[in-house]
Amino acid sequence: MKYIDLRSDTVTMPTPQMRKAMSEALVGDDVYQDDPTVKELETLAAHVTGHPAGLFVASGTMGNQLAIMTHTRRGDEIITGANYHIVAHEVGAAAVLSNVSIRTIHNDNDFIYPKDIKSAVRSIDIHNPRTSLLSLENALSNGTIMPIELMRENIELAHSLGLNVHLDGARVFNAAVTLNCDVKTLTAPFDSVMFCLSKGLCSPIGSMLVGSKDFIEKARKNRKLLGGGMRQAGILAAAGLISIHDMTKRLAEDHHHAQKLALALTEIKEVEVYDKLRDINMVFFKLHVETAERLVEFALAHGCKINPPSDEVFRVVTHNDISSADVDAFIEIIRKFVKENPRAN
Ligand SMILES: Cc1ncc(COP(=O)(O)O)c(C=O)c1O
Incomplete structure (x- = not known):
């Protein structure tokens, strides 16, 4: 797979x-x-x-x-x-x-x-x-x-x-x-x-x-x-x-994908995107739902690998093998996850 x-x-x-x-x-x-x-x-x-x-x-x-x-x-x-x-x-x-x-x-x-x-x-x-x-x-x-x-x-x-x-x-x-x-x-x-x-x-x-x-x-x-x-x-x-x-010339595309992902996540109220940490191909975010760390296994079950959070903060990284459609798919995974998990107080 x-x-x-x-x-x-x-x-x-x-x-x-x-x-x-x-x-x-x-x-x-x-x-x-x-x-x-x-x-x-x-x-x-x-x-x-x-x-x-x-x-x-x-x-x-x-x-x-x-x-x-x-x-x-x-x-x-x-x-x-x-x-x-x-x-x-x-x-x-x-x-x-x-x-x-x-x-x-x-x-x-x-x-x-x-x-x-x-x-x-x-x-x-x-x-x-x-x-x-x-x-x-x-x-x-x-x-x-x-x-x-x-x-x-x-x-x-x-x-x-x-x-x-x-x-x-x-x-x-x-x-x-x-x-x-x-x-x-x-x-x-x-x-x-x-x-x-x-x-x-x-x-x-x-x-x-x-x-x-x-x-x-x-x-x-x-x-x-x-x-x-x-x-x-x-x-x-x-x-x-x-x-x-050659590859140095295409890095802007990765940055563009990271920006697109960050903007879409910002629209989900349970997601807190770290706006100050968005200079390159990385997006850092926190999920304000109960058991947020379960996102790792949830994402994996939906075909996406991410690392566990560090101090509750997730980091995802875009690169040459991540397309715009992959970014869309990950946004959908987050939407589904927050829908199925109650918001933390
Ligand atoms: C900022 C920075 N420096 C150095 C390294 C080390 O590179 P390598 O994994 O090839 O040893 C990394 C690896 O992720 C890194 O992010």
Whole structure:
């Protein structure tokens, strides 16, 4: 049975063009740097993001953690948002792999402001670790985008305090679409950027890490240390090239579907849509009915996969495998569910 899968944009299938390109890709041993398709992808990723060099890595987590490992020394402290993926969903890897501690910033909207950086950076003192890295996220996992001006102010301040700045840009192309800007505007000011090919951009596997030539050379060695040196990886890079060339151009459609879904849900009185969290391909909502969490099994029985709510808030994500008709079908599922379930007091 084909399900309407709204759990995440990570569930996207490689497109028929990707499968064809993968089967025909020129390949070589990438540890010897012999793979022409990987080289082409790394050059393209660096070019589009405004950086001198790029590295193909297995996942977003690997890209982020390689950035931390490459920018820091054992015992350093890094600054990031309390809910950012790097600290919330990467298995504590920064402590395990890089032996760094993390100073987290918590604001209700998950943004980081210059005042937060000022108070989080450690002074030079015998008791303090060295603060060496600020890691931002854009778009954020909460469905919003950090404004360009704020991002620039944060980077400038961090640089003036001697920190490097990394961007977890898993969905940075989504952010660029919403802001109607070249992705370089968002990525070039950073010392390193990770972006994912395997989410809304539909590749089956892979993320890119970009930065200076020196940074990427060190990250390449660290990738080998982690067992991430790949051989005939051009088979995967062939899909990545299509992600960057073609799939970045269609993300607006996913955003449009998310907007359509949010607007329709707003009309259902039992549904509270989080309007401030609607910048990209995500819709967050609460259901004011008894046993709202039963929506997960109800939706599944009606052919639709969603994740359980987190703190009672559901998140659904649109992507290349979700059509306008699928959005309509999900709206009908919600309508039916609230009809059959009494409103909570
Ligand atoms: C913001 C963000 N960063 C990093 C990642 C990690 O990517 P991966 O699942 O490829 O390790 C994700 C994954 O969902 C993410 O949402």
